[in-house]
Amino acid sequence: MKPIYKALTIAGSDSGGGAGIQADIKTFQMLDVYGMSAITAVTSQNTLGVNGIYDIPLEGIERQIEAVIGDIGADAVKTGMLSKPEVIELVAEQVRKHRISKLVVDPVMIAKGGASLLAESSQDALRLKLIPLAALVTPNIPEAEVITGMTIETLQDMKDAAVKIVEQYGAAAAVVKGGHRLGDPTDVLFDGRQFHEFTAERYETRHTHGTGCTFSAAIAAQLAKGSSLLDAVQTAKQFITLAIRHELGIGGGHGPTNHWAYSRRETGNGDNTPAIKESE
Ligand SMILES: Nc1ncnc2c1ncn2[C@@H]1O[C@H](COP(=O)(O)OP(=O)(O)O)[C@@H](O)[C@H]1O
Ligand SMILES: Cc1ncc(COP(=O)(O)O)c(N)n1
Secondary structure, X not given: OOOOOEEEEEEEEEOOOOOHHHHHHHHHHHOOOEEEEEEEEEEEXXXXXXXXXXXXXXXXXXXXXXXXXXXXXXXXXXXXXXXXXHHHHHHHHHHHHOOOOOEEEOOOOEOOOOOEOEOHHHHHHHHHHXXXXXXXXXXXXXXXXXXXXXXXXXXXXXXXXXXXXXXXXOOOOEEEEOOOOOOOOEEEEEOOOOEEEEEOOOOOOOOOEOHHHHHHHHHHHHHHOOOOHHHHHHHHHHHHHHHHHOOOOOOOOOOEOOOOOOOOOOOOOOOOOOOOEEEO
């Protein structure tokens, strides 16, 4: 029998199903990984924005993590919306306690509609407590600017930020995502030794709700299955590029991406694997 690989997401719930826990579990499932969740906050949210955030008490978050890891186990863990410093500290403690090495930290800060998903007071905890435990941190450009205090405009700035997250803050690797720059989006991975750039064609769309969650969940899924970091990021880039290109067009605002597209790419309901240029 094939082994069952398992991944846990510690993140917020998006009632609209496009980001957060829902995006993560859909992505795990499409990549043949058994998905589990520890919910940090429930958001009432749709493609138009977030109109309510209901934090789960710390004890509830801790119990979800203990319940899952204590019984089922997780081959990889990813984090999303953690909102408060106490939550970040709790998650860091759990990661250390359970010796989780394949930890992907997506430093979610602001939803596409502008709602803040991370208190400003959490930024230090993120930098000092969680990032040092990460196998990979996956900031977009505004998040990388907050973490590093740098202004990021050029590809070189993205590289410098990735290096700072690794060398100064102690993550094993960082990928700075380029979706917020103009032109074809290039993501820059620094693995502690080398840079790798992943460039896909930009698809003009407003339906990019949950792109960051989906991308980091795909990386976590691939790591859970034993992929190298480089292969995991490459697959995740293909997964997110297809998911964006095959937009579902749901809702009146920033709609979700298409989590089916990657696994249907060879059966006619998707596309062939998109061209993604990789350079060092
Ligand atoms: N319009 C687009 N077309 C193709 N790829 C995109 C587009 N927007 C974002 N991406 C890719 O989606 C992923 C998430 O992007 P980004 O927008 O930078 O982060 P976030 O969703 O966290 O804000 C990255 O791999 C990025 O390159
Ligand atoms: C619960 C939750 N978590 C994360 C995001 C960020 O989503 P995006 O990938 O669009 O920045 C979100 N909108 N809601």
